[in-house]
Amino acid sequence: SSTGRVTADQIDTLATRHFPLCMRHLHTQLKSNGHLKHGGRMQYGLFLKGIGLPIDEALTFWRRHFRHMTDDTFNKQYAYNIRHNYGLEGKRANYAPYSCVRIITSNPPGVGDHHGCPFKHWGQDNLKQAVAYYGVGQVETAQIAELARQGHCQVACTKFAEATAPPGVRVDPIEHPNGFYVQSVLASGG
């Protein structure tokens, strides 16, 4: 089951099928740029930990995608922080993946950042394009964009989850990106 242990090799497929828009965007940007800035690494890295990517697979995943640097640079500048997120360095705290409220209300993305919530931080045109890209029809796409415009970000995300779920599946309100993921996996018979 995809709600158990996840490997670095599975992330591409899982991202396309089961990630919420915020994490799909981070994954896409990581792949196209070969890098993510700090806010994105934190939001995405903790999410991946939450879906069951263990530390060894996380190091493999990030090393593979940070393709413009040497092993030495990766180990010196990034490996520590990845292990830190897993509670293996520093205070050895068990850092939790960010909730929707946290992503929506704190640390808004600046230029070159890709973290945040698309329903909160993106313009209407970008948001509509992204929603339609995942096969949501015109009418529902417009409704989702309008909910976002009114500031009902999680309601918009829930509607997106419903619109992309198999027919007849009941979706609980989205409160956490990892909750979005688990619901999607279970709905597909994961």
Ligand code: SF4
């Ligand atoms: Fe991600 Fe939550 Fe925003 Fe949905 S509402 S895109 S899960 S932060």
